[in-house]
Amino acid sequence: MTLVATQAPAREAMSVEKKARFLQVGLLVFGLAFWEMAMRTGLMAYLVPNPGFWFSSPSAIATLIWKLAVNGQLWNHVWLTFSATLIGLGLGAVIGILLGVLMAQSTRLETLFDPIWSALNALPKVALAPAFAASFGIGIASKSALAVAIVVFVFLFNTTAGLRAINPTLICNLKLMGASRLQILRMAMLPSLVRWLYGALRISLGLALTAVVVGEFVAARGGIGFIIQYGFGMFNVTWCYAGIVLLGIIALATDAAMRIGEYYLTRWERS
Amino acid sequence: MTNPLISAAGITIAYPNGLTALKDFTLDVAQGEFVGIVGPSGCGKTTFLDAVAGLMPVAGGRLTYKGKPISGINTGEVGYLFQKDSLMPWRTAAQNVYAALELRKVPQAEWRQRAQDILQKVGLGRFTDKYPAQLSGGMRRRVQLAVLLAFDPPVILMDEPFGALDAQTRTIIEDDFLRLWEQNRKTVLFVTHDLEEAICLCDKVVILTAHPGTRKQVLEVPLQRPRTIDEAKFDPEFPQTLKTLSTSLRAEVGRTLAL
Numbered sequence: 001m002t003l004v005a006t007q008a009p010a011r012e013a014m015s016v017e018k019k020a021r022f023l024q025v026g027l028l029v030f031g032l033a034f035w036e037m038a039m040r041t042g043l044m045a046y047l048v049p050n051p052g053f054w055f056s057s058p059s060a061i062a063t064l065i066w067k068l069a070v071n072g073q074l075w076n077h078v079w080l081t082f083s084a085t086l087i088g089l090g091l092g093a094v095i096g097i098l099l100g101v102l103m104a105q106s107t108r109l110e111t112l113f114d115p116i117w118s119a120l121n122a123l124p125k126v127a128l129a130p131a132f133a134a135s136f137g138i139g140i141a142s143k144s145a146l147a148v149a150i151v152v153f154v155f156l157f158n159t160t161a162g163l164r165a166i167n168p169t170l171i172c173n174l175k176l177m178g179a180s181r182l183q184i185l186r187m188a189m190l191p192s193l194v195r196w197l198y199g200a201l202r203i204s205l206g207l208a209l210t211a212v213v214v215g216e217f218v219a220a221r222g223g224i225g226f227i228i229q230y231g232f233g234m235f236n237v238t239w240c241y242a243g244i245v246l247l248g249i250i251a252l253a254t255d256a257a258m259r260i261g262e263y264y265l266t267r268w269e270r271s
Numbered sequence: 272m273t274n275p276l277i278s279a280a281g282i283t284i285a286y287p288n289g290l291t292a293l294k295d296f297t298l299d300v301a302q303g304e305f306v307g308i309v310g311p312s313g314c315g316k317t318t319f320l321d322a323v324a325g326l327m328p329v330a331g332g333r334l335t336y337k338g339k340p341i342s343g344i345n346t347g348e349v350g351y352l353f354q355k356d357s358l359m360p361w362r363t364a365a366q367n368v369y370a371a372l373e374l375r376k377v378p379q380a381e382w383r384q385r386a387q388d389i390l391q392k393v394g395l396g397r398f399t400d401k402y403p404a405q406l407s408g409g410m411r412r413r414v415q416l417a418v419l420l421a422f423d424p425p426v427i428l429m430d431e432p433f434g435a436l437d438a439q440t441r442t443i444i445e446d447d448f449l450r451l452w453e454q455n456r457k458t459v460l461f462v463t464h465d466l467e468e469a470i471c472l473c474d475k476v477v478i479l480t481a482h483p484g485t486r487k488q489v490l491e492v493p494l495q496r497p498r499t500i501d502e503a504k505f506d507p508e509f510p511q512t513l514k515t516l517s518t519s520l521r522a523e524v525g526r527t528l529a530l
Contacts, residue, residue: 169356177347187359
């Protein structure tokens with residue numbers, strides 16, 4: 001009985017999801033086809049002279065990416081951006097979580113630092129890009145540092161909020177059973193933070209990628225931001241769009257990897 | 272009483288907001304006694320349990336455990352079945368029991384078997400690997416009972432532990448608890464609003480006055496042990512005991528409403 005009752009809607013939901021996927025791919029293909037046709041048929045030429053210069057085209061973008069992939073330059077650029085983003089995310093997460101756990105240890109500490117974190121968080125950190133390039137050089141250190149400066153606050157705030165949301169009865173019970181601070185941290189605090197930290201991680205991914213690209217705009221020898229900036233400098237928008245496509249692929253792939261991790265770590269939430 | 276396990280002598284407890292919860296409350300609990308605490312809402316029943324657990328400081332009077340004043344959390348000595356859920360939702364039933372075993376320093380190699388045995392005892396043998404979200408309210412209570420059994424404290428504090436369950440589930444879990452209790456007769460302080468439940472389970476029932484709570488009466492329950500819930504309810508002594516208890520409590524509830 002229950003088996004039938006639980007399986008039927010699941011199958012239905014999957015088919016809805018499948019339909020949505022088809023529609024999504026269809027829309028994408030339609031959009032790209034429209035763009036390509038508009039450029040090829042000269043439709044755009046009625047509106048602006050030399051439309052390829054202003055708008056490029058899907059085929060030109062794909063050709064450029066293919067060319068860069070074949071001559072090997074692509075991997076270097078993607079790797080620079082990807083690694084700087086991951087390092088920024090990782091360091092920012094570790095520092096943010098540590099600060100959050102520290103702040104949760106005493107109300108006094110939290111009251112003291114709260115306005116400081118709020119002020120720093122409100123500051124537009126990308127404005128630091130030139131200063132960071134000056135202090136940390138034009139390698140990935142300055143890009144990662146910029147990402148850290150942004151995402152650290154996301155993790156800090158989510159950690160504090162997550163620790164506040166822990167069921168106090170559970171903590172009381174562990175204390176009564178003689179759990180030490182470290183045991184409470186391991187048994188109750190960190191596991192209940194998982195959901196909050198995944199929220200922070202997914203928000204931070206986009207922010208970290210933005211920080212790295214801005215950092216590469218300002219000063220770099222490579223990376224996807226560099227490709228975009230190079231295209232702009234050479235009056236060749238195809239390079240700019242190629243960079244954006246690559247960023248999209250990186251963001252989608254990383255987000256998908258995160259979702260898989262989240263699915264396995266929060267199995268207990270599903271009944 | 273000679274050498275009570277828990278002794279409250281004229282204790283006063285204030286909430287953090289300054290309001291008095293309990294006033295001049297006196298009660299001795301002997302080792303192995305099953306004591307019910309009833310009283311109108313807000314009379315400080317839960318506060319008394321919190322004080323015994325050391326979660327709430329005593330403002331006046333003397334509250335002792337094994338002759339020593341309770342100051343700070345009464346670690347390792349009391350198990351508390353809270354009114355609210357105290358399970359770790361990210362751990363399965365068995366893993367929740369593991370926590371108690373780990374804190375009792377049981378070797379890790381024995382966890383699986385011990386948890387399996389204990390969950391079997393509370394009737395959850397087939398649900399060891401389910402997460403709390405996959406269990407019903409009654410089953411979650413049973414897991415919490417299993418955690419208590421694994422922790423195995425000398426004193427068990429219970430704050431309306433079965434209040435949220437439906438009548439049938441409740442009778443069954445109460446019977447199971449009585450059966451388990453008979454095996455080693457721990458000291459139990461049992462807060463409830465349900466007078467029938469209090470009579471069925473307890474050796475004596477303390478009635479508290481309306482806010483601020485103080486002791487009004489202590490009623491000995493004249494029923495034999497071991498007993499089941501049904502045996503208690505159909506005992507010829509039951510109606511009179513219930514009537515006495517009910518009359519006494521009704522007067523206090525009336526005073527609460529008059530305020």
